[in-house]
Amino acid sequence: xxxxxxxxxxxxxxxxxxxxxxxxxxxxxxxxxxxxxxxxxxxxxxxxxxxxxxxxxxxxxxxxxxxxxxxxxxxxxxxxxxxxxxxxxxxxxxxxxxxxxxxxxxxxxxxxxxxxxxxxxxxxxxxx
Amino acid sequence: xxxxxxxxxxxxxxxxxxxxxxxxxxxxxxxxxxxxxxxxxxxxxxxxxxxxxxxxxxxxxxxxxxxxxxxxxxxxxxxxxxxxxxxxxxxxxxxxxxxxxxxxxxxxxxxxxxxxxxxxxxxxxxxxxxxxxxxxxxxxxxxxxxxxxxxxxxxxxxxxxxxxxxxxxxxxxxxxxxxxxxxxxxxxxxxxxxxxxxxxxxxxxxxxxxxxxxxxxxxxxxxxxxxxxxxxxxxxxxxxxxxxxxxxxxxxxxxxxxxxxxxxxxxxxxxxxxxxxxxxxxxxxxxxxxxxxxxxxxxxxxxxxxxxxxxxxxxxxxxxxxxxxxxxxxxxxxxxxxxxxxxxxxxxxxxxxxxxxxxxxxxxxxxxxxxxxxxxxxxxxxxxxxxxxxxxxxxxxxxxxxxxxxxxxxxxxxxxxxxxxxxxxxxxxxxxxxxxxxxxxxxxxxxxxxxxxxxxxxxxxxxxxxxxxxxxxxxxxxxxxxxxxxxxxxxxxxxxxxxxxxxxxxxxxxxxxxxxxxxxxxxxxxxxxxxxxxxxxxxxxxxxxxxxxxxxxxxxxxxxxxxxxxxxxxxxxxxxxxxxxxxxxxxxxxxxxxxxxxxxxxx
Numbered sequence: 001x002x003x004x005x006x007x008x009x010x011x012x013x014x015x016x017x018x019x020x021x022x023x024x025x026x027x028x029x030x031x032x033x034x035x036x037x038x039x040x041x042x043x044x045x046x047x048x049x050x051x052x053x054x055x056x057x058x059x060x061x062x063x064x065x066x067x068x069x070x071x072x073x074x075x076x077x078x079x080x081x082x083x084x085x086x087x088x089x090x091x092x093x094x095x096x097x098x099x100x101x102x103x104x105x106x107x108x109x110x111x112x113x114x115x116x117x118x119x120x121x122x123x124x125x126x127x128x
Numbered sequence: 129x130x131x132x133x134x135x136x137x138x139x140x141x142x143x144x145x146x147x148x149x150x151x152x153x154x155x156x157x158x159x160x161x162x163x164x165x166x167x168x169x170x171x172x173x174x175x176x177x178x179x180x181x182x183x184x185x186x187x188x189x190x191x192x193x194x195x196x197x198x199x200x201x202x203x204x205x206x207x208x209x210x211x212x213x214x215x216x217x218x219x220x221x222x223x224x225x226x227x228x229x230x231x232x233x234x235x236x237x238x239x240x241x242x243x244x245x246x247x248x249x250x251x252x253x254x255x256x257x258x259x260x261x262x263x264x265x266x267x268x269x270x271x272x273x274x275x276x277x278x279x280x281x282x283x284x285x286x287x288x289x290x291x292x293x294x295x296x297x298x299x300x301x302x303x304x305x306x307x308x309x310x311x312x313x314x315x316x317x318x319x320x321x322x323x324x325x326x327x328x329x330x331x332x333x334x335x336x337x338x339x340x341x342x343x344x345x346x347x348x349x350x351x352x353x354x355x356x357x358x359x360x361x362x363x364x365x366x367x368x369x370x371x372x373x374x375x376x377x378x379x380x381x382x383x384x385x386x387x388x389x390x391x392x393x394x395x396x397x398x399x400x401x402x403x404x405x406x407x408x409x410x411x412x413x414x415x416x417x418x419x420x421x422x423x424x425x426x427x428x429x430x431x432x433x434x435x436x437x438x439x440x441x442x443x444x445x446x447x448x449x450x451x452x453x454x455x456x457x458x459x460x461x462x463x464x465x466x467x468x469x470x471x472x473x474x475x476x477x478x479x480x481x482x483x484x485x486x487x488x489x490x491x492x493x494x495x496x497x498x499x500x501x502x503x504x505x506x507x508x509x510x511x512x513x514x515x516x517x518x519x520x521x522x523x524x525x526x527x528x529x530x531x532x533x534x535x536x537x538x539x540x541x542x543x544x545x546x547x548x549x550x551x552x553x554x555x556x557x558x559x560x561x562x563x564x565x566x567x568x569x570x571x572x573x574x575x576x577x578x579x580x581x582x583x584x585x586x587x588x589x590x591x592x593x594x595x596x597x598x599x600x601x602x603x604x605x606x607x608x609x610x611x612x613x614x615x616x617x618x619x620x621x622x623x624x625x626x627x628x629x630x631x632x633x634x635x636x637x638x639x640x641x642x643x644x645x646x647x648x649x650x651x652x653x654x655x656x657x658x659x660x661x662x663x664x665x666x667x668x669x670x671x672x673x674x675x676x677x678x679x680x681x682x683x684x685x686x687x688x689x690x691x692x693x694x695x696x697x698x699x700x701x702x703x704x705x706x707x708x709x710x711x712x713x714x715x716x717x718x719x720x721x722x723x724x725x726x727x728x729x730x731x
Contacts, residue, residue, distance in 0.1 A: 014426035016419030017225070021198030025346065030130070032198050033232060033340030035289075042288070045274075045312050048416050048430040079285075090285045095338035117198075119357065119424035120417075 004110050005126045006103075008052050010071075013122035015043045015050035019114035026106055026113040035095045038103040039114045042080045049074060052122060054114075055092040056083035058100035063088075130344035131193035131648035132156060137235045137257065139250060141328050142183060142242030144259050151236060157650055158729065160622035160657075161236065162192035163219045164664040166208030169239065170217070171667055176674035180212040180320075181302055181327040183243035189230070189293070189333070190237030192624020196228025196421060197341055197349070199643045200357050201626035203228060203421035205237075210675070211319035212327075213304040213481070213535055214553045214578045217671040218319040221621055222293075223420030224311035226335065229291035233337025240328055249277065249294075249332040253286075254339055262331040269474040270296045270309040277334050286336060294332035295322045296476025301525040302326045303533035305481040309473060313428075313443035314420070317478040319555060319577050320535075344649030352642035356629070357424050359639060363632030365592060370427040370628065371417060375447035376406030378559075382451075385591055385600070386695040387564035389557075390455040391509055392491040393550045393685075396561040396693040400460035404450050413466055418443065425628055431466055438467035438516060445469040445479065448581070451559035452483025453519075457490055458509030465512075468519040475523025481535060484556025486518055488536040488548050497543045504528045547686045553578030553677070562684065564694030565590050567606040570705040573682045574610070576668035582627050584614035594631055603701045607709040615661030622664060663728040666713075666720045670730065679718030682706065 020034035020041065028036055038055040049072065063086075068075050085092035085100035092101045106112050115123045132151065139146040151165075159165040166188045178184045187209045194202035205227030211218030230237070233252050247262040265273050273294045281287035292310060299306035299322030306322030307315045316322075325331075343349050360366045369377040382388045383401035390398040402408060413433055419426030432441040438461075445453070445465050449472070453465045472479045486507075492498035493507035500506050504527045505514050521529025532539055536556050540549035551557045555578025562569025567586035572579040581587070586609050590600035598609065613630075619640055620627055629635045637654045644652055672681075688700045710716070714724035725731070 014417050014419035014423075014428075016421060016423045016426060018198065018200070018419075018422040018424065021196075021422050024340070025198060025343065025350070028340075030343045030346050031340040032196070032343060033338065035232070035338035036340065048418060050418075090283065090289070117353075117357075119200075119361065120419070120426060 003128045004105070005128055006054060006112060006115060007124045007126045008054070009122050009124070010051045012120050013041065013050040013052055014120050015041055016120070017041050018117045018119070019052060019123060022113040022117035036101065038092065038101045040091050044076070047074050051081050053081055053083050054103045055085055055101050057102065058085040060087070062086060129153060130342040131197065131644070132161065133231055133234050133236050133341065135235050137238045138241065139238060139259070140241045141244040141248065141259070141330060146257055146259070158660060159664060160192065160619060160660055162190050162195070162204065162206040162622040162624050163208065163221065163618060164622035164660065166190040166206055166219065166237070167217060167664060167667050167671065170208050170210070171671050174210065176210065176671045177676060178210065180210040180215065180324060183328070185210050185324055187240040187321070187324050187328060188237060191227045191231050192622055193648050194643055195624030196231040197343060197647050198422050199353060199625065199647065200360055200422060200424040201420070201629050202624050203423060204621070204624045204626055205230065206621060207308055207316040207321045209321055209324045211321065211577060212302070212323040213320035214555050215675055216319070216553055216577050216677065217668045218321050218577060219621065220307070220316035220318050220321045222308065222310055222314050222316035223423070223626060224291070224314035225421045226291040226293045226310035227624065228421045229289070229337050230335050231337070231341055232339055233335050234339045238333065240330060243327065244329040247329045247331050249330065249334060252333070252335040252337070254337055265331045266300060267297060270294050270476050271312055271474050273332055274312055277332060290334050290336040292332055292334045295325045296474060296523065297525065298475050298477045298523045298533065299323055299326035301533065303477065303522065303525065304535050305477045305485065305522070305533055307476055307478045309476050313473045315473065315478065318480065318580065322476050343647055345646050349643070349646030352646040356635070356639050356643060359635050360424050360629065360632050363635070365594065366425050366628060366632040370425050370631070373406035373410050374427045374429040376409050376445070376450055378447040379405040379450060380407065381591070382560065385564060387561040388455055389451055389550070389559050389561050391458050392456055392487040392548065393561065393687055394491070396564060398455035401455065403460040404454045404462050404465060409462060412462065420626065423626065427628065433463045433466050435463045437513065438463040440467050440470045442470040442473055448559045449479035449483050452480050452487060452556070453515055456483060456487040456559070457515055459512050459515055461512040464516055467516050471516065471519045471523055475520070477523050480558055481556040482519055482522060484550060485532050485536040485539060486515060488540050488550065489518070489532060491548050492540065492543050492545060497545055502528065550685050550687065551579045552684060553681055555579050560587055561694055562688055562700040563692065563698055564696065565600040566603045566700060566705065567600070567610050569684055569688065569700035569702050570606055570610045570709060571614070573684050573702055573706065574709060576665070576672055582617070584610050584617055585627065585630065586610050586613050588613070588631055592631070594633055595636070601696050601698065603704040606705050607712050610709065611712055614665055615658060618661040618664040619657050659728065663730065666724065666728055667730055669719060673719050682718055
């Protein structure tokens with residue numbers, strides 16, 4: 001397997017956050033902490049929408065323009081589904097240090113822990 | 129300490145003080161956590177004879193060592209207190225994300241003591257703990273409370289991570305059917321724990337945590353998680369039935385076995401079961417599957433009802449309340465049952481007990497003991513609108529709802545027919561008729577919190593044949609089966625796992641042991657865990673003894689013992705099982721002997 005991508009099917013996500021525990025325990029020694037995870041599930045409990053988001057690049061500044069996205073007929077602030085580690089959000093930064101977190105497609109060869117643990121088919125690997 | 133945080137938050141609501149205390153590792157090891165440890169703390173700290181709604185009662189929220197660790201189905205927190213509905217020990221447990229978040233904040237649990245003068249809620253953001261006024265939240269539904277607390281949090285991402293457990297108007301009114309709701313629709317449901325929260329004027333607990341949970345042995349734990357998930361994924365119930373249809377998958381199965389409570393248990397099969405089945409529900413109102421924290425099963429079903437009379441959305445209904453609100457009330461309208469369930473979640477009431485109480489009221493009404501004038505409405509069997517209207521009145525404590533909100537036992541007593549209450553120790557029975565599944569009769573009778581299915585689900589073997597298929601119609605050997613399930617369940621609850629793991633073939637002590645040892649490093653042996661389960665069960669029993677219970681309270685409703693029904697047209701032959709049960713438990717006169725207590729290290 002040369003190169004892979006992770007495919008997210010949010011319609012299959014159950015909002016269980018098992019990916020968050022798997023990611024954090026894989027990247028830290030003997031600790032489980034969703035706040036240290038490089039994948040977070042945005043959960044809207046009012047509409048029962050679950051969007052797994054995988055941490056992307058760090059940005060130094062906040063966005064200068066903002067937009068809303070419509071998903072399944074519901075409107076969301078784009079920040080909810082954005083993958084950047086940025087100053088405006090607590091996600092994808094270590095809570096104590098503020099150090100940004102980014103997905104490193106863990107495993108050698110890559111076999112990301114979040115994908116391995118997902119039991120509902122929301123996360124899968126695609127070869128490219 | 130690994131697996132645990134080792135800390136418990138003690139909050140005195142009378143004087144508004146709180147302190148963080150260390151948990152005793154020896155005690156933890158003996159009682160595992162959650163249900164076991166909470167029972168030990170309560171047993172040591174309160175007089176079991178007190179009034180459950182007095183300031184002397186304590187309310188303990190406690191996680192298990194596996195809660196929030198990423199162990200599959202390890203999402204549970206438990207609420208341990210003296211129960212207002214039953215006067216027994218209460219341990220109601222709940223999934224969702226509240227327990228895991230509390231642990232991330234650095235606490236295995238919280239002990240509430242005393243009683244606040246004004247409504248308050250507890251705010252926890254890691255080490256930052258505040259008792260905040262909740263005057264504006266008082267009177268609000270659980271959903272409104274969730275919205276309002278989150279709206280106060282400036283950072284919307286912090287708000288998003290915040291988990292809330294709260295009561296609705298039913299808890300505030302100290303309805304004995306009140307539950308505690310977290311994640312809007314998950315309930316620590318049974319025995320009226322929400323009323324204790326209401327009596328303390330504690331509206332909610334909001335928690336956010338980013339500290340992390342330590343795991344003793346990363347590799348061993350991961351191996352145990354994969355092994356557990358492989359097992360769950362090989363189980364027909366945990367991998368196919370529950371994910372596809374949720375607990376309502378049981379409706380047709382149980383009806384075919386003729387053990388489906390119908391018309392307040394006057395019959396044990398329902399001609400219209402198909403209209404309220406899991407299959408019908410999936411085809412009509414289910415919109416999405418949902419899972420509690422780190423759950424590989426995802427049994428929860430998000431639902432939406434469009435019919436104008438019963439419009440609404442939420443989660444459920446679950447199997448038990450479909451039957452108690454449905455067939456047991458002679459109601460085959462799934463939309464109405466769903467609406468009544470939504471109302472229960474929003475107003476904060478136990479769906480099983482609400483359904484059971486309404487079914488009792490309907491039989492009282494049909495037989496002319498309860499009049500339309502008294503009830504304020506026609507409470508005939510099959511009246512779907514009355515089900516919904518009465519549920520709302522019970523939740524808000526309005527009119528006759530106020531009378532019904534204390535449960536079926538006092539209601540049946542008030543109208544001169546206590547035999548029409550279908551439950552044990554004042555807890556409304558869940559939806560399996562023991563006249564066709566004998567072990568469940570023994571389980572209802574002996575359960576330390578009254579008629580309850582999730583204290584020893586012998587159904588798993590008797591009907592579903594999960595670990596071993598046994599004949600549901602015989603009484604022989606059932607005492608041993610029930611004891612095995614009761615003790616195993618005590619360990620599963622105390623560990624912080626969901627009981628549904630035990631619906632998977634072979635998910636017994638070995639799997640729990642693997643997960644516990646990986647997370648805690650305790651190196652539990654199987655024997656030690658089996659004994660811990662036994663210890664927990666016996667301690668609960670001792671609590672009840674001190675609360676004034678006797679052997680005579682291990683009794684089923686007369687109808688189940690005297691009026692034949694079910695596949696064999698039989699009664700529940702409790703007297704054939706109970707003496708053996710006591711003997712195998714090492715009990716005399718319904719309670720542990722001195723010898724048994726010494727064996728378990730109990731005082």
